[in-house]
Amino acid sequence: MTAIFDMDGTLYPGDSQLRFARRILKRHGARRLYLLLLIPAGILRGLRLVGTETLKRAFLSMLWRMPAEELEAECAAFVKEELLPIIHPALREKLEQHQKNGDKTVLCSASPGWWTRLLGRELQFDISIGTPVEAEGRVALLPRIAAPGNNRGEKKLERLKGLAITHADVLYTDSAADEPLMAVCGRTVLVDPSPELERRHPQAEVLRTGAARDAASLSFACRCLLGI
Numbered sequence: 001m002t003a004i005f006d007m008d009g010t011l012y013p014g015d016s017q018l019r020f021a022r023r024i025l026k027r028h029g030a031r032r033l034y035l036l037l038l039i040p041a042g043i044l045r046g047l048r049l050v051g052t053e054t055l056k057r058a059f060l061s062m063l064w065r066m067p068a069e070e071l072e073a074e075c076a077a078f079v080k081e082e083l084l085p086i087i088h089p090a091l092r093e094k095l096e097q098h099q100k101n102g103d104k105t106v107l108c109s110a111s112p113g114w115w116t117r118l119l120g121r122e123l124q125f126d127i128s129i130g131t132p133v134e135a136e137g138r139v140a141l142l143p144r145i146a147a148p149g150n151n152r153g154e155k156k157l158e159r160l161k162g163l164a165i166t167h168a169d170v171l172y173t174d175s176a177a178d179e180p181l182m183a184v185c186g187r188t189v190l191v192d193p194s195p196e197l198e199r200r201h202p203q204a205e206v207l208r209t210g211a212a213r214d215a216a217s218l219s220f221a222c223r224c225l226l227g228i
Helices: 016-027 029-046 052-063 068-086 089-100 113-122 154-162 176-182 195-200 218-226
Strands: 002-005 104-112 127-131 168-173 185-191 205-207
Touching (some): 002 089, 016 029, 016 068, 016 218, 029 052, 029 218, 089 104, 104 113, 104 154, 127 154, 154 176, 176 185, 176 195
Parallel strands (some): 002 104, 104 127, 168 185, 185 205
C-alpha cells in the first residue's frame, strides 16, 4: 500500500514558505530588501504574465548569497523548532499507522526540497519530494529550479512517475492543486478543506483537525513576508 501526504496545510496549518520567511527576516533584517523583487513579481503574477515558478524564485531571493552550509543549518533548525511542534496529532497518527502497517509513505510538497527533505527524514517518510531548488556554494539571486520545475499539480505526477509511482492507495491533502493526484489515488482524505473543494469532491473523506485558521489569514501572510 502507498500513502501520499501533502505537506503545507495538511500535516500542519498554513504555508511553510511563509513561516520560513518570517524566521529568516527576523534573524536577518536587511534581507527584507527581497521585497524589491517580490512585489513586482507578485504584480506580474497577478496579471498572469509570469507563473508560480517565477514568483517562487523571487520569493527565495531573500536568501541571496547565503552559504549552502548556513542554509542547511537554518532549514534544520526551522524544521525542528517550528514545523515539528505544530504537526496535527491526527495526521501524525495516520502517518504512524501507515508506517506500522508497513505501507510506503511519500511526502510530496511544492515547498522547496531544502526543508521538505529534512521534515521527511524527521518523520521517517520512505520518500520525500519537494521543489528542486538549487543552492550550490551560495544561493543565487533568483535560485534556479531544476526540471521538471515547481512541484505542483501535474509536476507532482511527473516526479512520482520518475520514482515508479503511478498509483497510490490514499492521498492526504488540503489543496485543489492536488486534484491531478486525486485521479491516480484509490481514495482521498481532505484535511480541513475549503467548502468549494469539499463540494467538488463529495466522495472524498474529510478529516477536520479542529485547528484555528489563523495561519491561512491574509494578516498572517503579510506579517511573515515582512518578518514581523
